[in-house]
């Protein structure tokens with residue numbers, strides 16, 4: 001058990017170092033900007049109209065372009081359809097993380113109900129986290145197509161391919 005926790009602490013420190021390394025005042029970090037739902041081009045402007053993901057009405061409403069650099073957020077009709085892959089991946093990652101945490105802290109056994117308690121807790125966790133996860137998935141999806149640019153303040157944006165207002169919510 002001790003070895004498990006040592007290994008986890010080591011991994012966490014490694015991850016934090018990796019994230020901190022790419023972060024400077026001029027260049028906000030990737031992970032922080034993704035978690036804060038910031039525009040992937042400038043990592044400064046907010047992508048969503050509402051800040052609070054738990055105000056469910058309109059929680060997925062996005063600005064049509066980044067208020068800081070002008071990067072369009074809707075790249076083509078049905079652009080955010082692929083978000084489901086990201087949100088599936090995040091769900092699996094959270095389940096694996098909570099499984100490992102449960103295993104290290106509480107332990108797993110089929111001779112009692114500990115495994116089923118984990119299933120229940122993990123399901124609850126995923127449901128409660130759903131609103132921020134859905135928004136994070138969109139932010140990550142957009143960041144696959146729109147990379148950070150040091151020239152963001154010189155109007156360097158990725159142009160939307162076939163933007164069509166009528167088809168915006170057609171999928």
Ligand SMILES: [Zn+2]
Nearest residue numbers: 039042066069
């Ligand atoms: Zn921006």
